[in-house]
Amino acid sequence: MSGHEQYAEDLALYALGSLQGEDRANLEKHLDSCSGCRQELEALRGDGALLAVSATGPKPPQRSRQRLLDAVASDPRDSSSPAPARRFNVWAFFGWAAAVGMFLVVIQLRRQNVSLQEAVSSLGAVVGSQTIEMENARRVVDTLTAPDAQAVTLVAGKNPPQPQGKAFYLRNRSGLVFVANNLAPLPPDKIYELWLIPPDGKPIAAGLFKPDAKGNASVINPPGIPAGVEAKTFAVTLESATGPHDAPRGTGVMAGGA
Amino acid sequence: MAALYDRYSSIVYSVALRVLGDTGAAEDILQDVFMQLWRNPNAFDSNRGSLGAWLAVITRNRAIDALRKRRPENDIEDVVISVETDLASEADRSRAAEKVRGLLGSMPAAQRSALEMAYFEGLTHTEIAAKTGEPLGTIKTRIRAGLTTLRKAFQE
Numbered sequence: 473m474s475g476h477e478q479y480a481e482d483l484a485l486y487a488l489g490s491l492q493g494e495d496r497a498n499l500e501k502h503l504d505s506c507s508g509c510r511q512e513l514e515a516l517r518g519d520g521a522l523l524a525v526s527a528t529g530p531k532p533p534q535r536s537r538q539r540l541l542d543a544v545a546s547d548p549r550d551s552s553s554p555a556p557a558r559r560f561n562v563w564a565f566f567g568w569a570a571a572v573g574m575f576l577v578v579i580q581l582r583r584q585n586v587s588l589q590e591a592v593s594s595l596g597a598v599v600g601s602q603t604i605e606m607e608n609a610r611r612v613v614d615t616l617t618a619p620d621a622q623a624v625t626l627v628a629g630k631n632p633p634q635p636q637g638k639a640f641y642l643r644n645r646s647g648l649v650f651v652a653n654n655l656a657p658l659p660p661d662k663i664y665e666l667w668l669i670p671p672d673g674k675p676i677a678a679g680l681f682k683p684d685a686k687g688n689a690s691v692i693n694p695p696g697i698p699a700g701v702e703a704k705t706f707a708v709t710l711e712s713a714t715g716p717h718d719a720p721r722g723t724g725v726m727a728g729g730a
Numbered sequence: 731m732a733a734l735y736d737r738y739s740s741i742v743y744s745v746a747l748r749v750l751g752d753t754g755a756a757e758d759i760l761q762d763v764f765m766q767l768w769r770n771p772n773a774f775d776s777n778r779g780s781l782g783a784w785l786a787v788i789t790r791n792r793a794i795d796a797l798r799k800r801r802p803e804n805d806i807e808d809v810v811i812s813v814e815t816d817l818a819s820e821a822d823r824s825r826a827a828e829k830v831r832g833l834l835g836s837m838p839a840a841q842r843s844a845l846e847m848a849y850f851e852g853l854t855h856t857e858i859a860a861k862t863g864e865p866l867g868t869i870k871t872r873i874r875a876g877l878t879t880l881r882k883a884f885q886e
Binding site: 487519521539 | 732734735736739740741742743744745747748749753756757760761764765768769772781782784785786787789790791794806809810811812813814815817823824826827830833834838845848849850852853854855870871873874877878880884
């Protein structure tokens, strides 16, 4: 936001939806080209969220829950608008026969509809719980990797903190989370590289990384690790920043057996 | 959807009720917000904050639209928010609510009033200025300062 103070107050009004007219048009034009002001707008909306949660009150009535689930069941996401009713242009002689036929079709469709509603409802519950699981997973990863997360190394006695890393590897899903701390600052043109070393001894590149100012770094689910490969050792080397990075050529920094 | 409802319906309903002051209208907003989430689950960007915070903002916006009897001003996917405070669980929200109420209580009355009129009544700064007889610039400053006061208090 630095250098954009003239928009600061308008941004707050815009975040609340109360900026109108020319001021609004001018600000929207500026937002198109200013990522700093867009970030400030998102933060101001977040401030509004804090204000919103101060509104505590009674829980919604129980009927609201069922009303929502019924509505969800009858409103699949990809539904299009209902087809217009067809106009039947049949001879009057066949009218009753057509009506009986339609009645049977309606019964059949209704049966199908009920079973589809049940299926959609149960899928909705699955989506809901998956969203929450994702949110929890994201929080775990954020705690491990966010720039402002505190990483504290506990050491015994007088030992000075040494570079160290922890790798969490889920072999069957190629999932790998690596967190390191106390790393020395990188020399110019150098970069750290993580290696997964299988029992055959041929290292698999598992991500390049740079430490932050405090010496912390992380690698999350690097691409290129074949599913199911066994890890015997993880290692970190100091490599040339320009590569190649397909096999270790630099000096070893740390290693640990799985 | 049932799990999401169980987790977030309280905050959605509370915000809608605070804005609209009518239980029936608040129920309609509750329904509307969750149906929009159902129809467009990708509208929420999980990288930018908790679902609870986002739903609170979406609900406030929809409730203000209803209060002012206007068409929704923003699609929900256009409402991107960034908030560092964890508002996922009811306990988190309860703690945050208590803190916000304390902060509002310690603000000068005119600032708190401007902030609440803008946020919960959906009044524009022009309307607030006309209502309070104070200059537009003062109202603008109070609203922004009020919002950033909350942010700073949660960053400490």
